[in-house]
Amino acid sequence: xTRIATENAVEVRGLVKHYGNTKALDGVDxxxxxxTVLGVLGPNGAGKTTLVRVLSTLIKPDAGxxxxxxxxxxxxxxxxxxxxxxxxxYASVDELLSGYENLYxxxxxxxxxxxxxxxxxxxxxxxxxxxxxxxxxxxxYSGGMRxxxxxxxxxxxxxxxxxxxxxxxxxxxxxRNEVWDEVQRMVAEGTTVLLTTQYMExxxxxxxxxxxxxxxxxxxxxxxxxxxxxVGGRTVQVRPVHPAELSEMARCLHDCGITAATVSEDTGxxxxxxxEDEELTAVVGVLGTRGFGIASIDTKLPSLDEVFLxxxxxxxxxxxxxxxxxxxxVA
Numbered sequence: 001x002t003r004i005a006t007e008n009a010v011e012v013r014g015l016v017k018h019y020g021n022t023k024a025l026d027g028v029d030x031x032x033x034x035x036t037v038l039g040v041l042g043p044n045g046a047g048k049t050t051l052v053r054v055l056s057t058l059i060k061p062d063a064g065x066x067x068x069x070x071x072x073x074x075x076x077x078x079x080x081x082x083x084x085x086x087x088x089x090y091a092s093v094d095e096l097l098s099g100y101e102n103l104y105x106x107x108x109x110x111x112x113x114x115x116x117x118x119x120x121x122x123x124x125x126x127x128x129x130x131x132x133x134x135x136x137x138x139x140x141y142s143g144g145m146r147x148x149x150x151x152x153x154x155x156x157x158x159x160x161x162x163x164x165x166x167x168x169x170x171x172x173x174x175x176r177n178e179v180w181d182e183v184q185r186m187v188a189e190g191t192t193v194l195l196t197t198q199y200m201e202x203x204x205x206x207x208x209x210x211x212x213x214x215x216x217x218x219x220x221x222x223x224x225x226x227x228x229x230x231v232g233g234r235t236v237q238v239r240p241v242h243p244a245e246l247s248e249m250a251r252c253l254h255d256c257g258i259t260a261a262t263v264s265e266d267t268g269x270x271x272x273x274x275x276e277d278e279e280l281t282a283v284v285g286v287l288g289t290r291g292f293g294i295a296s297i298d299t300k301l302p303s304l305d306e307v308f309l310x311x312x313x314x315x316x317x318x319x320x321x322x323x324x325x326x327x328x329x330v331a
Contacts (some may be wrong), residue, residue: 009033010055025054039120060074147171167197183195199306228304234299256286
């Protein structure tokens, strides 16, 4: 059986996995285009790690199909494993071995010749700023160093697809930024990444597209800006030249039928919720024709945290449909 020809690194259709009466995955569909990062978001227990375990051939699905790098997860697991790398939620390095020995061992397990395994280990130790600690046992490494070593280990075989399952959990901000930089570098070199994360900032920093999973089902998909626009539109923030005119500006907008205007005395801003560009034009037009002095105008999308909370707390949320923007961004 040969691999299928496709421009997509990952293709999942109707994936189902049950644990007793629990539906860990309940008909999941997703697509990841080659050379991109798909962020998979969801609350604890949503099914994110189960999805990664299925796609890395660690467990078998009960139904559905999944192809990674053109290989079927059920029928071609051996070939598939040679195309992927995996970094789980917790570093899985051997603590008794040195950093160099960990990487060399994995290289040999991946059938790299001894000389090539040594060279690759040295290359990755330098790339992840671990050269000085290369001969020390991994048990002496800090949490950030272990995470970098774990990420380096997942790159030994130059995987075409890399699974990062909450890769920066528990890391300090500096180490987290280092991991982000390395992920972006790998993607620039052509690696495809499926990233599960609890950090909205991480998803916004790295992902080209997002899929939100809750209770084993996909409930939303799209680009970051698209999901923000779908949830709450935008907020226009107006700062008047004369702060004392804030309340008068709000009354003026209300009188003209723009009732979503609120005033914050603390920030000195007039805020108006809008969903379309025409509403922004209307707000500026009304204030301008009434002679109010405007010092600045800004528009703000809801934060990804707000989007996540809004999507995952909707009662009776239904599976998302693929949008044109999603097709362009991640499909």
